[in-house]
Amino acid sequence: MRQIEQEQIRELNIFKGISQESFDELMRASYLQTFPANMELIAEGEPSDFLHIVVEGCVELFANLNGRESTMSMVYPVSSFILAAILKDAVYLMSARTSKKSRILMMPAVNVRGVFDRDPAFSKAMVIELSNCYRAVVKDHKNLKLRTSVERLANRLLRYRQKQDSDIITLPYDKKILASNLGMTPENLSRAFNTLKPYGVKVTGHKINITDIDELSKFAKPSKLIDDQTI
Numbered sequence: 054m055r056q057i058e059q060e061q062i063r064e065l066n067i068f069k070g071i072s073q074e075s076f077d078e079l080m081r082a083s084y085l086q087t088f089p090a091n092m093e094l095i096a097e098g099e100p101s102d103f104l105h106i107v108v109e110g111c112v113e114l115f116a117n118l119n120g121r122e123s124t125m126s127m128v129y130p131v132s133s134f135i136l137a138a139i140l141k142d143a144v145y146l147m148s149a150r151t152s153k154k155s156r157i158l159m160m161p162a163v164n165v166r167g168v169f170d171r172d173p174a175f176s177k178a179m180v181i182e183l184s185n186c187y188r189a190v191v192k193d194h195k196n197l198k199l200r201t202s203v204e205r206l207a208n209r210l211l212r213y214r215q216k217q218d219s220d221i222i223t224l225p226y227d228k229k230i231l232a233s234n235l236g237m238t239p240e241n242l243s244r245a246f247n248t249l250k251p252y253g254v255k256v257t258g259h260k261i262n263i264t265d266i267d268e269l270s271k272f273a274k275p276s277k278l279i280d281d282q283t284i
Contacts, residue, residue, distance in 0.1 A: 054085045054158070058108055061131045062158065065106070067182045070174035082164040087156050094149045094157065101138035101145055103159040107131065110155025113230065114147045124233035127152070127226065136182060139165050152226055192279050197236050199279075205235045206245045207273035208280055210254065214263055224259045 059080060062068060068076055085108065088094065094105060097116055105112070112128040114135070125147050128134050138145050139162045151157075168175050196205055209231075213222045224231060232242035246256050252272045253265025263269055277284055 054080070054083075058085070058158075061108070062106060065131060065133065066185075067133065067136070067175070067178045070178050071168065071172050072174070075168045075172045075175060079160055079164055079168060082161050084159045085156060086159065087154065088151045090151055090153045090155075092151045094151065095135075095145050095147075097145050097148045099145055101135070101141075101143060101162055103162055104133055104136065104139045104165050105149070106133045106158040106160065108156040108158055110157075111152045111226070112149050112155060112157070113152045113226075114149050115233075116147050122233070123236075124230050127230070127234065133182075136179065136186065140169065140179065140183075142166065152230070188284075189282075195279050202235065202237045202241055203245045203248045204273060206237075206242065207249060207252070207254075207269060208275050209235060210249075210261060210263065211270065211273055211275055212280060213261070214266070220263045220266065222261045222263070224261065227259075 062080075063076060068079075088110075094112065095101075095103075107128050107130050109130055111130075112134065113124055114126045114128060115122055115124050126134075128149075134149060135145055135147060137143075142162065169179060170176075196208070200208070210222065213224070214220065217223065228242055229239050232239045235242070237245065246254065249269070249272070252268045253263055254269060255262040255264060
C-alpha cells in the first residue's frame with residue numbers, strides 16, 4: 054500500500070485517535086486488492102470476515118428479497134463498510150459490489166475486534182462511527198416516510214448541486230441505481246424528472262441543468278434534520 058493511502062486511511066474517524074502500534078497491527082493484517090466493476094464483495098447472510106475500506110472507486114450496498122433488489126447506499130473513498138456486523142461478529146445484512154473498478158482494503162474482523170478490546174481510543178471512535186451510521190439511517194427513513202418520490206428526487210438534486218457547486222450537475226451513477234436508492238422504479242424516476250421540469254430541472258442523459266434554484270428549493274422544502282449531513 055502506498056504511503057499516501059495509509060495516510061488517507063489513518064484520517065478516517067475510526068482510526069484518528071488510535072495508537073500507532075494498533076494502527077500498524079491492523080495494516081499488517083490487511084489486504085489491498087483491486088476489483089473490476091460489478092464484482093460482488095460480500096453477500097447478505099454470510100459471516101462478516103472483513104471490514105472493507107474503499108480506497109478508490111465506488112461500492113454499492115444492496116439487498117434482495119423475494120426476487121426484488123434495492124440499492125441501500127453508495128460508498129465512496131475513503132470510507133468503510135459494514136462496521137456493525139464486524140463488531141457483533143454477525144452476518145452481513147447487506148450485499149456489496151463494485152460499481153466501477155475499485156481498490157478495497159480488507160481488514161480481518163478478528164483483528165479489528167482485538168484492537169477494539171485493547172485500545173480505548175479506537176473503541177470510542179467506533180461507537181461514534183456507529184452513532185453516525187444510525188443517525189444516517191434515521192434520516193433515510195424519514196426521507197422515505199415523510200416525502201413523496203418527487204420530493205425525494207428534488208432534494209437529492211439539491212444535494213448534488215451543493216456538492217458539485219454547479220447548476221449543471223452530473224449524476225454520480227446510472228439512473229437505475231438512483232431510482233433504487235430513492236425507493237423508486239426507473240419508470241417512476243422518469244416521471245418524477247418530468248414533474249420537476251416546471252421547477253427548473255432539465256435532463257440531458259446524465260447531466261441535469263437546474264435553471265431555477267429558487268423554484269426547485271420552494272418545491273423540495275429541504276430540512277436540516279434530514280438533508281444536512283453534518284447534523
